[in-house]
Amino acid sequence: MSDKKSWKEHEGTVLHSVEDFDVIDCELCGFKHIIPIPDEDELREIYKHDYHVKDKPLMLEHQLEDREWLDSINDARLATLEKISNGTGSFLDIGSGNGFLLGQAKKRGWTVKGIEPSDKAAQYSCSQGLDVECAVFDQECADRLDQFDVVHLGDVLEHVPYPRAILNLCNQVLRPGGLIAIGVPNEYTPVQKILSEDMSTRPWWVNPPHHINYFDKNSLEGLLSRCGFTTCHSEVSFPMELFLLMGKNYLDDPKLGRECHAMRKQLELNLTKSGNRDFLDKIYGCFAEAGMGRTVLVIAQKNTEQE
Template identity: 30%
Template sequence: MSAPSTSPPAPITVRTTTWACSVCGADAPRPYRMEMYTIGSTRFHLVRCRDCGLVYVNPRPDEATLSAMYDDESYYTAGYNLGVEDQNYFERKDELIALGGIAWERIEKETAGQGRAMELGSAGGFFLEAARRRGWQVAGVELSPPAARYCKRTFEFEVFEGWLEDAPYETESFDLTIADNVLEHTTDPRATLRQLRSLTKPGGHVLVIVPTYVNSGFFRLLNLAQFILPRRLLGTKLCSMLKLDDSDRGYPYHILEFNRSNLVDLAKSAGLEILSVEGSLPRPAHLFKVKDLSPINRIWRGIFITLDHLMGLRLAPAARIRLLARRPAHSTE
């Protein structure tokens, strides 16, 4: 099956709205990073909550603008994983299914085997296909129409195209619900987690993975490094990852940036029991999928490996967080 178009995003009408912190409700943030994202001539800034440390886009795109952003076919192609991967999501199909199999092997050890799983933000279905090959019954929810259609055509399993609150799934019908690189896109993350909890059977599990490098000491250190190191020592890929290139800022898809503390607080407030929280660091393709590295990239690769190890040991702020939670066995709505 053919993947959606790789053309650049189509022009959209931009409207914005201001909002308070969606974790603690405080409404007096301080500036964090100016001009982090762009849509056309509109630039979007990051602020940081003074109370809980959440970093978020403010003002952010309103709901109509957000919907238009995800309707565009470029979301999983031209707008995908800027600065981390050299290939887009659909080009990585076989790789992502294989990596998914490894992830599901771990999940089965943590959750006592196969069952019925639902992924929020199921994209083209690669992660769910890896689960189905291992014996899971799978379903998904995907907001991007091109990605949802691709999944239905390619794998022919159940995927609802639209918002989670509109999905036709029965409460307490899944052994596991997943939000992998999703919560940072939402305008009400607590409501999203409560909806996942509602769909999960009592005693079942909820798995949440979020990128947090923009709200980490790692990001802040590299952000300062641009003023200390010559640009050539950072390289074009890292500059893209750090949004230092005015021509490559990208849309504000990530309107929230969590840290370990506020993500845990959020999950607890949604009625979930925390089982484990782990930190790690995304590994850029240009450092880890290339055999012949330049001397400077060999140094950067070593830095990334060291930081990833330290984050796993909780000796450095995480750039990505994996949180596994459980719906209490005797919980009620």
């Protein structure tokens, strides 16, 4: 397990090998990713036709079912951004999916725009009256955009071949002092390690080529810092893999997965609706300290003086 491998200039200890890919703890990049890194054109095709349609056929259906919960999460995220930036402004969501966050932001007074590679998801967003363009966020796309006060990327960075290049483009479309908010799965957590190393559970989170990069709070903050951002807030979501430790093996059972998800949702809605959001944040702060949490969100400010 402690073998080192390299591909082009990327080198690091191999953590897992799945199909034709190895996950390495890359010394060059400062975060874990697969090698070989897939080709941009291959990925473009996967996301255009495949992702929401084939791999996630139930995504919109589930999101509509989760509407109240999703709205409460998006509201809390927007409230945090408004607190840091002293109000609303212009908001760009890269990989805006079905547009729920954008819709919520618009309601709160933000001027919103979305970029979404899946044609189905972009179409759905436009049908909801949102300004969403079906495109991949690349240099050409960044060049035709104005500057924004906030750029948001939810569940994007784990899928892109070169995260640093994307963050540099984000830097380009952010006004000086603007905020970037990045949400990614939190991987190689202590609970995942216990389950896979000590309890023979397969490393379910390793999912190439869809998941290219495997971040945690530290490696994401480190990457942001190297790209000209200073972290001002971070938080995690409920550590779903705790259910696996409690004997609820939802990995090969989508129905049980929905049940576990419903329990987490109920916990969050009960605390939010009863006016105890602060207590919820406190509990999740403890999870974060223990390196746990299914996803991690980092909000960082664009440095005003660039090298």
